[in-house]
Amino acid sequence: MVDETTYQLPRYRELYEQLRRHIEEGIYGPGDLLPSENELCAVNQVTRPTVRRALDLLANEGYIKKHQGLGSVVQNPPKGIGILSFSGTTSAIGKDNLKTDAIVKPYVMPWPDQFIFDLTDTERESGCIYFERIRYVNEIPVFYDLSYLPNINLPRFTSRNLNNASLFDILREHYRIEIKGGMQYIEAIPATENCQKHLGVDPEKPILKLQRKMETNRLDFFVYSILYCNTEEHSLYGEF
Amino acid sequence: MVDETTYQLPRYRELYEQLRRHIEEGIYGPGDLLPSENELCAVNQVTRPTVRRALDLLANEGYIKKHQGLGSVVQNPPKGIGILSFSGTTSAIGKDNLKTDAIVKPYVMPWPDQFIFDLTDTERESGCIYFERIRYVNEIPVFYDLSYLPNINLPRFTSRNLNNASLFDILREHYRIEIKGGMQYIEAIPATENCQKHLGVDPEKPILKLQRKMETNRLDFFVYSILYCNTEEHSLYGEF
DNA sequence: CATTACGACTTGTCATTACAACAAATTTTA
DNA sequence: TAAAATTTGTTGTAATGACAAGTCGTAATG
Structure with missing residues (x-):
C-alpha cells in the first residue's frame, strides 16, 4: 500500500x-x-x-x-510561542529554531493510574504507546513533552524515529490521522525532578504544565500529552 | 440620554x-x-x-x-476555569461561586513604563484608568487582577462600584463597549510580594501570569489586564 | 453465520444572492 | 472655514440550493 x-x-x-x-x-x-x-x-x-x-x-x-x-x-507577529492554537508546536515556532530530541523512545505500556483524562474501555484495554521528548528553541530546552497514544492500529510506530519530526506529521503521513482540535488544562507548578534534569532549571523554579487531549479524524482516537514549559525566556501566547 | x-x-x-x-x-x-x-x-x-x-x-x-x-x-463540563475563551471570567465560573473585591478603586494615572503591549499615541497621552481586584472562588482568593483602561470617553467610571460586578457588563451597559476578543501571554512566575499578600501564598509559590489585550467594538479602544492566578486548586482550561 | 451492499440520515463544502452596518472619503451646506 | 450630509467601499448577517463525505442500521448475498 x-x-x-x-x-x-x-x-x-x-x-x-x-x-x-x-x-x-x-x-x-x-x-x-x-x-x-x-x-x-x-x-x-x-x-x-x-x-x-x-x-x-x-x-x-x-x-x-x-x-x-x-x-x-x-497584525504584528506575536513575540511568544503560539502553542495554544490548533496548529502543532512545530509550526508555532518555525522549524529552523526548533530541535526535537526523543529521550525516551516509544514503547508500549499500560496507561498510568490516575490519568487525568477519562479513558474508554477500548483505550484502557489496549494500553498506550509512551515516549518522551525535549524540544529546544534556539538550542535551549524549553519543552519537556510526555506523549501517550492508544495502542490501536499503529503498526511499526514504536520503531519510528521521532527526532526532529513532528508527531502530527508522522500521524498524518503514515497513519492518515489528522489532529482536529483538543482541550487542555493549564497550571503553574514547581519544577519536578525530571523537569530540573531535562530543562536545566533549579528546584522550585515555576514551570508551566499543560495537559492536553487532542481529537482526530478517527472517531474515538485521541492523542494525549503532558507538556512542561520553561516560560522564563519564551512566554506562550494565544488568541481568544 | x-x-x-x-x-x-x-x-x-x-x-x-x-x-x-x-x-x-x-x-x-x-x-x-x-x-x-x-x-x-x-x-x-x-x-x-x-x-x-x-x-x-x-x-x-x-x-x-x-x-x-x-x-x-x-460534552462533559470541564473541571477547570474556562478563562481562556472569549467570555469573561464571570461567566466562566458561574456567578454563585465568584466574589469580586475591588481592593484598589479606579483612578487615573499615567501608563506604566515598559508596558508589555504597544500603545497608540492617543492612548499614551490620555493616561489610563487603573484598578485592582481580587476574585474569590468558593471564598478562596484565586485571581489577582490589575486592569488598565485608556482614559478616553468613560465619564464617571472612576466613581463606579466594581464589587461583585463584571467589568465587561459595566462596559456594555453604561458605555456600549463590547469585548470582541483578544490575545494573551501566559507564563509561570514565582509569587510576587503582592501575590503573596493578596492570594495568601508563600514566596516562591508558582503563579500563573496572564497578560491580556482585549479588543472592543470601538476601533482603537482596548482593555488591558494582568491576571495572577493561583492554580493549585483550580487549573485553567481551554479549547484549541 | 459472516460479509457485503445499500439506503437513510448526518455534517462538510461551496456557489449565489440580497441587504444591513460600519468606516472613510467626498460633497454639500451653513 | 467648519460642520453636516452623501456617496462609496468594506465587512456582517442571512436565506437558498446543491452535492460530497461520513456513520449507522438494515437488507441482500455468499
Missing part, C-alpha cells in the same frame, strides 16, 4: 494557507490591508463564504484583525 | 445562547446528541448557515463536538 498523501484540501483551507504564507513572507506587512473579500473572490475564483472562512481562520490565529467597514488588517 | 441596552442580537447568537442554556440546565446531557441541523432549522425558523454558526460557537467553547455523519455530541 502506498502512502497516498494527496489529500484534496478544501478551497477555503487552500486559500488560508496561501494567505498565511504571504503574510509570513512579508508580502503583506503589519498594518497593511488585505485585499477586500470581493477582490479575493475575483482573484481566486471563489465566493465570499469561502473567502470568509479562510479569513476567519487567519483571524482566529491572530494573523489579521477584521474591522467592519474597513477591511482585514495584518 | 437613556441607556438603551436593547441590542438586537444576531439570530445565530440568540440560538447559541439558547442552546448553551439548555446544555447548562441539563436539558441536553453529556453524550446526548443535539437535534440535527435540519431539525434546528425547522424548529427555530432559520436556515442551515445560521444554525451552523451557532453550533460552531458551541464547539469552539467545548460544549459540543461535531462529528460528520453522526451529529453534535454534548
Whole structure:
C-alpha cells in the first residue's frame, strides 16, 4: 500500500494557507490591508463564504484583525510561542529554531493510574504507546513533552524515529490521522525532578504544565500529552 | 440620554445562547446528541448557515463536538476555569461561586513604563484608568487582577462600584463597549510580594501570569489586564 | 453465520444572492 | 472655514440550493 498523501484540501483551507504564507513572507506587512473579500473572490475564483472562512481562520490565529467597514488588517507577529492554537508546536515556532530530541523512545505500556483524562474501555484495554521528548528553541530546552497514544492500529510506530519530526506529521503521513482540535488544562507548578534534569532549571523554579487531549479524524482516537514549559525566556501566547 | 441596552442580537447568537442554556440546565446531557441541523432549522425558523454558526460557537467553547455523519455530541463540563475563551471570567465560573473585591478603586494615572503591549499615541497621552481586584472562588482568593483602561470617553467610571460586578457588563451597559476578543501571554512566575499578600501564598509559590489585550467594538479602544492566578486548586482550561 | 451492499440520515463544502452596518472619503451646506 | 450630509467601499448577517463525505442500521448475498 502506498502512502497516498494527496489529500484534496478544501478551497477555503487552500486559500488560508496561501494567505498565511504571504503574510509570513512579508508580502503583506503589519498594518497593511488585505485585499477586500470581493477582490479575493475575483482573484481566486471563489465566493465570499469561502473567502470568509479562510479569513476567519487567519483571524482566529491572530494573523489579521477584521474591522467592519474597513477591511482585514495584518497584525504584528506575536513575540511568544503560539502553542495554544490548533496548529502543532512545530509550526508555532518555525522549524529552523526548533530541535526535537526523543529521550525516551516509544514503547508500549499500560496507561498510568490516575490519568487525568477519562479513558474508554477500548483505550484502557489496549494500553498506550509512551515516549518522551525535549524540544529546544534556539538550542535551549524549553519543552519537556510526555506523549501517550492508544495502542490501536499503529503498526511499526514504536520503531519510528521521532527526532526532529513532528508527531502530527508522522500521524498524518503514515497513519492518515489528522489532529482536529483538543482541550487542555493549564497550571503553574514547581519544577519536578525530571523537569530540573531535562530543562536545566533549579528546584522550585515555576514551570508551566499543560495537559492536553487532542481529537482526530478517527472517531474515538485521541492523542494525549503532558507538556512542561520553561516560560522564563519564551512566554506562550494565544488568541481568544 | 437613556441607556438603551436593547441590542438586537444576531439570530445565530440568540440560538447559541439558547442552546448553551439548555446544555447548562441539563436539558441536553453529556453524550446526548443535539437535534440535527435540519431539525434546528425547522424548529427555530432559520436556515442551515445560521444554525451552523451557532453550533460552531458551541464547539469552539467545548460544549459540543461535531462529528460528520453522526451529529453534535454534548460534552462533559470541564473541571477547570474556562478563562481562556472569549467570555469573561464571570461567566466562566458561574456567578454563585465568584466574589469580586475591588481592593484598589479606579483612578487615573499615567501608563506604566515598559508596558508589555504597544500603545497608540492617543492612548499614551490620555493616561489610563487603573484598578485592582481580587476574585474569590468558593471564598478562596484565586485571581489577582490589575486592569488598565485608556482614559478616553468613560465619564464617571472612576466613581463606579466594581464589587461583585463584571467589568465587561459595566462596559456594555453604561458605555456600549463590547469585548470582541483578544490575545494573551501566559507564563509561570514565582509569587510576587503582592501575590503573596493578596492570594495568601508563600514566596516562591508558582503563579500563573496572564497578560491580556482585549479588543472592543470601538476601533482603537482596548482593555488591558494582568491576571495572577493561583492554580493549585483550580487549573485553567481551554479549547484549541 | 459472516460479509457485503445499500439506503437513510448526518455534517462538510461551496456557489449565489440580497441587504444591513460600519468606516472613510467626498460633497454639500451653513 | 467648519460642520453636516452623501456617496462609496468594506465587512456582517442571512436565506437558498446543491452535492460530497461520513456513520449507522438494515437488507441482500455468499
